[in-house]
Amino acid sequence: MVVLAGLMSVCPAFAEEPIVGRAxxxxxxxxxxxxxxxRLHGVDAPESWQLCEDGDGFRYxxxxxxxxMLDRFLAASRPTRCEFVERDRYQRFVGTCFRADGVEVNRWLVEGGLAVDWARYSDGAYADAQGEARAQALGMWRGPFQLPCEARVQRSNQLPSC
Incomplete structure (x- = not known):
């Protein structure tokens, strides 16, 4: 049993299998x-209740x-495949996901300004995509917004965890 546990910790064959299906x-x-x-690995999208400003000063x-937008994007090329990265503290599957046509969902969200690169978890994997979205004023980058992790902290009155 000890040998099996040791193999599981070093052998990728024992990692969780990808999940494929209609998302x-x-x-x-x-x-x-x-x-x-x-949970999409390395990205952080605003909460459903979160408000941002567009370039004209209106809040949305x-x-x-x-x-x-994510729902429409996924519907355009099904099924979705998610590759396992880890389990989070809520025991959710955390992964990198792809549409049937091979487009990476995590990167697409950041490229469109619909999520930010959460460098704490991504090690900056999407920093280039975020820089482009910001430069082109896409999505949240059209106007002022609070980072999603900061908005959650402020709403829950907890210590910062971003």
């Missing part, structure tokens, strides 16, 4: 496939917009 969007960075809740629900 239902929970929010801008979370989906569900076949009853499994999946940017989290809701991110979720709706």
């Amino acid at each position: 239902s969007v929970v929010d801008g960075d979370t989906m569900e496939i076949a009853g499994e809740r999946i 629900r940017c989290g809701r917009e991110a979720a709706m």
Whole structure:
């Protein structure tokens, strides 16, 4: 038994298998496939209640917009495949996901300004995509907004965790 446990910790063959199926969007960075809740690795989208400003000073629900855009994006090329990265503290499957046509969902969200590169978890994997979205004033980058992790902290009155 000890040998098996040791092999499981070093052998990728024992890693969780990818999840493939029709994705239902929970929010801008979370989906569900076949009853499994999946958190997109390395990106952070605004919460559904979160407000952002557009370039004209109007406020809009940017989290809701991110979720709706993600739903449309996934519907255009099914099924969705998510590759396992880890389990988070809520025991959600955390992964990098791809549409049937091979487009990476995590990167697409950041490229469109619908989520930010969460460098704490991504090690800056999407920094280039975020820089482009910011330079082109896409999505949240059209106007002022609060980082999603900061908005959650402020709403819950907890210590910062970004």
